[in-house]
Amino acid sequence: xxxxxxxxxxxxxxxxxxxxxxxxxxxxxxxxxxxxxxxxxxxxxxxxxxxxxxxxxxxxxxxxxxxxxxxxxxxxxxxxxxxxxxxxxxxxxxxxxxxxxxxxxxxxxxxxxxxxxxxxxxxxxxxxxxxxxxxxxxxxxxxxxxxxxxxxxxxxxxxxxxxxxxxxxxxxxxxxxxxxxxxxxxxxxxxxxxxxxxxxxxxxxxxxxxxxxxxxxxxxxxxxxxxxxxxxxxxxxxxxxxxxxxxxxxxxxxxxxxxxxxxxxxxxxxxxxxxxxxxxxxxxxxxxxxxxxxxxxxxxxxxxxxxxxxxxxxxxxxxxxxxxxxxxxxxxxxxxxxxxxxxxxxxxxxxxxxxxxxxxxxxxxxxxxxxxxxxxxxxxxxxxxxxxxxxxxxxxxxxxxxxxxxxxxxxxxxxxxxxxxxxxxxxxxxxxxxxxxxxxxxxxxxxxxxxxxxxxxxxxxxxxxxxxxxxxxxxxxxxxxxxxxxxxxx
Numbered sequence: 001x002x003x004x005x006x007x008x009x010x011x012x013x014x015x016x017x018x019x020x021x022x023x024x025x026x027x028x029x030x031x032x033x034x035x036x037x038x039x040x041x042x043x044x045x046x047x048x049x050x051x052x053x054x055x056x057x058x059x060x061x062x063x064x065x066x067x068x069x070x071x072x073x074x075x076x077x078x079x080x081x082x083x084x085x086x087x088x089x090x091x092x093x094x095x096x097x098x099x100x101x102x103x104x105x106x107x108x109x110x111x112x113x114x115x116x117x118x119x120x121x122x123x124x125x126x127x128x129x130x131x132x133x134x135x136x137x138x139x140x141x142x143x144x145x146x147x148x149x150x151x152x153x154x155x156x157x158x159x160x161x162x163x164x165x166x167x168x169x170x171x172x173x174x175x176x177x178x179x180x181x182x183x184x185x186x187x188x189x190x191x192x193x194x195x196x197x198x199x200x201x202x203x204x205x206x207x208x209x210x211x212x213x214x215x216x217x218x219x220x221x222x223x224x225x226x227x228x229x230x231x232x233x234x235x236x237x238x239x240x241x242x243x244x245x246x247x248x249x250x251x252x253x254x255x256x257x258x259x260x261x262x263x264x265x266x267x268x269x270x271x272x273x274x275x276x277x278x279x280x281x282x283x284x285x286x287x288x289x290x291x292x293x294x295x296x297x298x299x300x301x302x303x304x305x306x307x308x309x310x311x312x313x314x315x316x317x318x319x320x321x322x323x324x325x326x327x328x329x330x331x332x333x334x335x336x337x338x339x340x341x342x343x344x345x346x347x348x349x350x351x352x353x354x355x356x357x358x359x360x361x362x363x364x365x366x367x368x369x370x371x372x373x374x375x376x377x378x379x380x381x382x383x384x385x386x387x388x389x390x391x392x393x394x395x396x397x398x399x400x401x402x403x404x405x406x407x408x409x410x411x412x413x414x415x416x417x418x419x420x421x422x423x424x425x426x427x428x429x430x431x432x433x434x435x436x437x438x439x440x441x442x443x444x445x446x447x448x449x450x451x452x453x454x455x456x457x458x459x460x461x462x463x464x465x466x467x468x469x470x471x472x473x474x475x476x477x478x479x480x481x482x483x484x485x486x487x488x489x490x
Contacts (some may be wrong), residue, residue: 019098020122027133030289033088034140040081047074048150055157060243064158071154085144089137097126098489128299128473135475164249168238170232172256173200176263177228180221189267196262197224201231203255204274207248209235234387264294274318275420281392283311296324304331311341317341329354336361341369349370353386370396377402384409392424400427407437407450415441416449423453431457435465444474 051074055067165467180193184320194214201212212230215223240249251473267275278284278296287295287301296319303311312335316328332340333354341362347355349372356376359369376387377399384406391399406418419437422430438450456465466484469477 008026013197017122020126023095023097023126024129026091027129029135030092031136032087034136034379037081037084037088037412038143040077040139041147044074044081044147047077048147048154051136051154055154055161058158058161060246061192064162067154068429071151071158072459075151078144078151079095082144082148085141089141091135092133093229095130097123097130099123124129124473131392131474132325149396150180152408163242164246165242165254166238166245166249169249169252169256170235172253172260173232173235176256176260177232177438179263180228181225185221186269188269189269192266193263194220195351196259199262200255200259201227203258204231204234204252207251208234208238240246251371259470271481274320277318280308280313280316281314283314286406294324297327300324303336307335307337309335309337311342313343329358333358333361336363338362340362345369345372351376351383353383356383356386356390360386360393363394365394365396368396370394373400374402377406381411384414388417388421389424391419395425396427399427400425404430407433412443412446413445415446419446419449419453421455423449426461428457428459429463431459431462434462434466438465444476445471447474448476448480451477451484455480455483 015277051067051070054065054070058067059063073279100371123180179232180197185193197214201214205211211352212227212234214227217225235252238245238248242249283303284295285298286299286306286308296315300312300315302313311326311334312331315324316332319325326389332344336358340358341364344358345361345368348359356373359373372392373387373394376383377391378384379387386408388399388403391403402422403418406414407422409415415437417436422434434450434453438447438454441447441450451466451469454462463484466481470479472481
């Protein structure tokens, strides 16, 4: 066989060492690239400080323009630092650590102990160096994030102090007009709209010195739209200055707020049946004439605050919008009421992960709840994680073994979630499998979760197992191990 026909040889120990040295050189180069980036941060902080003083002293639009002029070079400097950092981070992310390769035939024929183990030492050291450098990158990125947030906060302060403007008023009128034009209204709703628009025109005429009215020779909705378009044109023609005419603009905004509230409260065709049902049930009784959009959302917030679980459940059942469903479920998750168990069970049976979380927040060790959640413990990660978390929060002893079985799942996130769920349950039967995960799992997050869970269980045996990982190769695991004070809580 010629040299050309010979198969490619496996990487030798020498080439592996060369690759490790090359990667170390890349690490050193990255650390060097970070130094000028880090050195740029303090001067930027010095630039930001006087801008804070300027924005606090600003009183007029011209003053705010000056603030933005001072802020612009700071923003540019921060963006430049971010761009430089991202380039270094990308370079770091592209580095791939080598894996020792072995020939299966050679492995069977030789004892291989020295050859198989030899690459592990330097590669393990390289992994530690990589983790340390990543921590440096994370810390520096956090500092850059803080600077970006500070610039954004100043810009937000400027934006908050600006105006209001006549264009804000025009936009409000245009929004209300768009709602009128795009919605199908009941006869009752049309008359409610007429009253709202008439009131807005009367008050606006008083502010602007105009005489706009609703045309009498057109269909009502067309006439309302035309009248509001005329109002927009008159506001624009008034050429109101945000400083000199601030009081007029503020008055017009109050008028348009009332206009929008009137439009929101007018009876739309699609809303009629649901709103009548909610009104009969007393859902809106808590509003006390407070205007918010939509009114159902404002009422929901009041019902949550007052602990009216039945009304929150009524809204969830009656209102079909994704917006209201999301807020109803969020309210139930914060409240955690036992009255929500049955409807949340129905949703959980339809693979609703938010409902699973709510069942966990309720925390009642109910047989039907546990059985429903256990069905998802051995499914897919998207369902396993919320189901195991909920079972952990419930503290179900029946769930210990099924969840412990997931400590050897293929996906790291599932193993980690299983460990944390067992920690929440706190059953001592989980100590041995958790200790085994802590000792044998290849993934740092899974080992850290196992250590956390052992600390949560808190018995002497559990704490000893957690403390045994104090020399783990990953800082994340070491940190959890150091929390084991060997003073059992149970």
